[in-house]
Amino acid sequence: MASTQTGQDGWQVYMRLLKYLKPLILPFSLSILGYLVFAATTPAQAKMLELLVDAIENKDHDARYYIPLAIAGVYLVRGIGTFLGTYFMALVGTRIVTQLRTEVFGHLMHLPVSYYDSENSGQIVARTVFNTGLVTDAATDALRTLIREGFTVIGLLAYAFYLNWKLSLIFLAIAPLLAIIVASVGRRLRKLSSKVQDSVADITQVCSEAITGSRMVKTFLGEQRETDRFVSVNERNYRQQMKMVKVQAINTPVMQLIIVLAMGIIVFLILAPEFLSQMTTGQYVAYITTIGLIPKPVRQLSGVNAIIQKGIAAAINIFNVLDLAPEKNTGTRRIEKLNGEIDVRDLRFGYEGSDVPALKNISFTAQPGTVTALVGRSGSGKSTLASLFARFYDYEQGQILVDGVDIREYDLYDYRAQLGIVTQNVVLFNDTIANNIAYGCNAALGDEQAVRRAADAAYATEFIERLPEGFDTLVGEGGLKLSGGQRQRLAIARTLLKNTPLLVLDEATSALDNESERAIQNALTDFMKSRTTLVIAHRLSTIVNADQILVMDGGEIVERGSHAELLALGGYYATLYEQGFEET
Structure with missing residues (x-):
């Protein structure tokens, strides 16, 4: 098998996948037992036919008492085996897909922000939902067919060899040819399956974007454009699916044809005079019935390879993520409470894949309880600096010290627990208002008074109480049931409730009207008095009273000082001010 991105070949990937069966060994063993019982009853059917023919030929009247009971017994045992195999294999498969999805999602939650920068959401969702289903098919459905039909073929061949081993040698002669076909088809199916999975991810991406941005689509009359995009990726998926179907459709009849040719040779030999006298009529009938039963399980076995190859292709994608x-999180210093003294020294950072640094030579200090404002044109590096401060990325050169310690030395989760962030892109979950405000503050979950105090401080209680279910109102996906200003107030309330010594405000009041902004600005001003705050803003009202203003351009700090000092300087900041960097 060809090498994969994981550094393992297809067989190694499949073996890694089967490790998920280890904790489910008992139900898996019961399913195997059931399929073994099922497989054993298939040659038993041929044996019943032999007994019936011999009884008819020998006029054995007593056979009417035991043959019907024997046939009923065979099918009773067969039914029990089918139930055991089907039920417990389904249990194993469902548990594996649940475990895999949990593991993939849990790992995704701990991947760095840079991963999400380079991957589209459709690919991520497809790996979590669609690919795990294909993996389970390979781990359970394929094994079910392999075990049930494989042992059926083995049982039939064993009985055929028992009846006449010389004739049955013909089946061994065609085995190498079947193996070559299976290997060749397998390589082709895995490549096609990988392309199919990519196309499904594209469908998920286009669909998700169109649904999430439905209002924008309608505003700009983009319905046809989005439909065309969907048709394009959907057609690509169709073409890849049909290529797989073609390979599978050719594979099965070719294998059946080879087996039928072998059966034809056997029938030709059976009717030869030297063979006719070797067995009884019942044995001949049983032998022909036995070899006649072989093509069906072989046909089903020929489809197993396709399922396994799809699963291996899906497993490669999943294991690449895992x-x-x-x-x-290499930091070892634990934190109970930070004072909030910030010292940034010669900071430099560049995004992966870019030769131009996003930040360079950044140095400044901020005392506890002070406000530092970052201003500058779009792309000047303000949000990048805030992202480094939140440890969304690791910087290459320089340091960010908080309370005299490089933030990389702090335990990552302890450090982020000391940090509150409010951005202009508010994220709300399809949950109640109360749970959205209490998000990330486990101590406040279920504490109605704490949640209400935070909502009061963010001037959100008034609109919340006008909603049908108050704080228990579901906000809808992304908070679509609320206005932009209402969503912004909930985000501010969430941060106020977290009550952290470090605060980052990135256009925190951008979605508010002037009256609401003034009210919330007063609340934030009170809140910021005992906290060290970084403010990124384009409105003058949010920074005019900052303790220091850092003016950024091209990833560097080009000016610094208070509002009055920078205006008096008559430089870059004064130019921004004259161009309209003021309260509207």
Whole structure:
């Protein structure tokens, strides 16, 4: 098998996948037992036919008492085996897909932000939902067919060899040819399956974007454009699916033809005079019935390879994610409460794949309880600096010290627990208002008074109480049931409730009207008095009273000082001010 991105070949990937069966060994063993019982009853059917023919030929009247009971017994045992195999294999498969999805999702939650920068959401969702289903098919459905039909073929061949081993040698002669076909088809199916999975991810991506941006699509009359995009990726998926179907459709009849040719040779030999006298009529009938039963399980076995190859292709995608290094957390210093003294020294950072640094030579200090404002044109590096401060990325050169310690030395989760962030892109979950405000503050979950105090401070209680179910109102996906200003107030309330010594405000009041902004600005001003705050803003009202203003351009700090000092300087900041960087 060809090498994969995981550094393992297809067989190694499949073996890794089967490790998920280890904790389910008892139900898996019961399913195997059931399929073994099922397989054993297939040659038993041929044996019943032999007994019946011999009884008819020998006029054995007593056979009417035991043959019907024997046939009923065979089918009773067969039914029990079918139930055991089907039920417990389904249990194993469902548990594996649940475990895999949980593992993939849990790992995704701990991957660095840079992973999400380079991957589209459709691919991520497809790996979590669609690919795990294909993996389970390979781990359970394929094994079910392989065990049930494989042992059926073995049982039939064993009985055929028992009846006449010389004739049965013909089946051994065609085995190498069948193996070559299976290997060749398998390689082709795995490549096609990988392309099919990519096309499904594209469908998920286009669909998700169109649904999430439905209002924008309607505003710009983009319905036809989005439909065309969907048709394009959907047609690509169709073409890849049909290529797989073609390979599978050719594979099965070719294998059946080879087996039927072998059966034809056997029938030709059976009717030869030297063979006719070797067995009884019942044995001949049983032998022909036995070899006649072989093509069906072989046909089903020929489809197993396709399922396994799809599963291996899906497993490669999944294991590539699981093998990614999680977000670095090499810090060992634990934190109870930070004072909030910030010292940034010669900071430099560049995004992966870009030769131009996003930040360079950044140095400044901020005392506890002070406000530092970052201003500058779009792309000047303000949000990048805030992202480094939140440890979304690791910087290459320089340091960010908080309370005299490089933030990379702090335990990552302890450090982020000391940090509150409010951005202009508010994220709300399809949950109640109360749970959205309490998100990330486990101590406040179920504490109605704490949630209400945070909502009061963010001037959100008034609109919340006008909603049908108050704080228990579901906000809808992304908070679509609320206005932009209402969503912004909930985000501010969430941060106020977290009550952290470090605060980052990235256009925190951008979605508010002037009256609401003034009210919330007063609340934030009170909140910021005992916290060290970084403010990124384009409105003058949010930074005019900052303790220091850092003016950024091209990833560098080009000016610094208070609002009055920078205006008096008559430089870059004064130019921004004259161009309209003021309260509207």
